Amino acid sequence: MTDATLAIYPGSFDPLTLGHEDIARRSLKFVDRLLVSVAHHPTQQKDRMFSVEERVAMIREAFADEPRIAVADFSGLLVDFCRQVDARIVVRGLRAVSDFEYEFQMALMNRELWPDLEMVFMTPAGEFTFLSASLVREIAALGGDVSRFVSEPVRRRLEART
Numbered sequence: 001m002t003d004a005t006l007a008i009y010p011g012s013f014d015p016l017t018l019g020h021e022d023i024a025r026r027s028l029k030f031v032d033r034l035l036v037s038v039a040h041h042p043t044q045q046k047d048r049m050f051s052v053e054e055r056v057a058m059i060r061e062a063f064a065d066e067p068r069i070a071v072a073d074f075s076g077l078l079v080d081f082c083r084q085v086d087a088r089i090v091v092r093g094l095r096a097v098s099d100f101e102y103e104f105q106m107a108l109m110n111r112e113l114w115p116d117l118e119m120v121f122m123t124p125a126g127e128f129t130f131l132s133a134s135l136v137r138e139i140a141a142l143g144g145d146v147s148r149f150v151s152e153p154v155r156r157r158l159e160a161r162t
């Protein structure tokens, strides 16, 4: 018997979209536990809508039905956090070729920093390939309906914020 496999799913999740949720739930086919991990220091700084604490709270609610998914936040380097929680697998979603360069660069840099870490890239369901947190933020801020793109705990917070 091997130990249960833990993977980290890191990101900004500002906010969590149905695309993120799809990736997280799909990953449970090959890991036993997933820790969705909200970064305090994202590589690409964008305009922020929700605090890290708010994002953690909404992600917890979104995965309340799934005991194998836990939520945390982390400061500093992803590799240091992975070492700290003893995880050697990182899951990331790849939507399109446009994501590839950034992901490839981060994956190779993370491997330089900690060669034991494996990055696993997953494609979301086709219906989510156009979806991004930044577009959801923009649509919500301009009064559009985001209910098809985010789950209820996220939608409620977006509505209250805009």
Ligand code: PNS
Pocket: 010, 011, 012, 013, 039, 041, 042, 043, 044, 076, 077, 078, 079, 105, 106, 107, 109, 110
């Ligand atoms: O959702 P995002 O913003 O694309 O996620 C990027 C994230 C948070 C996974 C990445 O920026 C990250 O790992 N940040 C932590 C700081 C770090 O380790 N930087 C070096 C990356 S090679």
